[in-house]
Amino acid sequence: MKFFENFPIIAITQPNGVSTLSLNLMKRVNIVPSLLNNPALFYKYTVQEGDLPEIIATKYYDDPYRYWIFLYGNQTIDPQWDLGLSYQNFNKYLIDKYAEESGLSGVDVLSWTQSTVKYYRKLVTTVDSTTNTTTINAFNVDEDTYNNLPEHLVTTNVFSPDPISGISATVTTTISKDTLTIYEYEDQLNESKKEVNIVNKSYSEDMENRLKTLLEK
Numbered sequence: 001m002k003f004f005e006n007f008p009i010i011a012i013t014q015p016n017g018v019s020t021l022s023l024n025l026m027k028r029v030n031i032v033p034s035l036l037n038n039p040a041l042f043y044k045y046t047v048q049e050g051d052l053p054e055i056i057a058t059k060y061y062d063d064p065y066r067y068w069i070f071l072y073g074n075q076t077i078d079p080q081w082d083l084g085l086s087y088q089n090f091n092k093y094l095i096d097k098y099a100e101e102s103g104l105s106g107v108d109v110l111s112w113t114q115s116t117v118k119y120y121r122k123l124v125t126t127v128d129s130t131t132n133t134t135t136i137n138a139f140n141v142d143e144d145t146y147n148n149l150p151e152h153l154v155t156t157n158v159f160s161p162d163p164i165s166g167i168s169a170t171v172t173t174t175i176s177k178d179t180l181t182i183y184e185y186e187d188q189l190n191e192s193k194k195e196v197n198i199v200n201k202s203y204s205e206d207m208e209n210r211l212k213t214l215l216e217k
Contacts (some may be wrong), residue, residue: 041203042073047083047194062203071209073199084194094186113183120146121178129170149177 013019045056053067053076061069065163076082085093095109122139141149144177152174159169 003148041200042197045196045198047196049086051083051152053079053083056198060198061201066204066208069199070196072207073197082193083196084192086192090187090190094183098182103126110183113186114181116182117179118182118185119180121180122146122149123174123176123178125174125176127172127174129172130167141164146177146179150175 045060047056053070054064056070057067058064070076071079074082091110094113095106097103097107098113102109102116104112119140120143122141122145124137124139126135126137127133128135153176154172154174156170156172161168161169
């Protein structure tokens with residue numbers, strides 16, 4: 001289904017008095033908002049280099065015109081920015097954004113972002129032997145605090161044995177530090193936008209019919 005072909009047609013009178021027929025692109029509908037909170041509706045996908053909404057729709061729905069289902073599933077308004085930039089566009093974005101701040105131009109801006117610290121960080125890594133889980137928390141600190149942090153400080157706490165299993169729980173905490181450059185920060189932000197939702201194919205026809213019904217009202 002072509003998304004715009006279902007919008008209602010209205011008559012528009014031009015300044016010269018001539019009436020023409022046009023799609024009412026101002027028509028707004030909402031396809032059951034609660035659907036977006038249904039985890040069974042979606043599965044995860046990582047946007048690949050060169051992916052466009054139409055390409056993703058072709059991959060998963062065998063129909064490029066179902067791109068709107070993909071956009072709806074992610075509440076995407078601007079695909080160019082909301083789905084993460086390609087490698088080439090990402091570098092261009094950094095050059096445009098940081099040229100004035102760095103006082104440089106071209107690839108020199110990229111080198112500057114890769115060597116300039118965005119955040120100094122204190123890392124707290126906890127390992128729980130009972131659940132075999134590792135938790136890492138990062139805290140942004142100022143440069144002086146960062147310089148006074150240990151490179152690698154490990155502490156271990158051993159708790160009383162479990163009365164049933166007899167196993168002692170051990171929690172190991174490691175305090176360390178690192179820095180996050182401007183390039184790393186921007187790259188992580190951009191990559192996070194590439195983790196998207198794909199609406200299950202089995203729902204696609206129902207969503208199309210629902211949209212058509214709403215637009216006809």
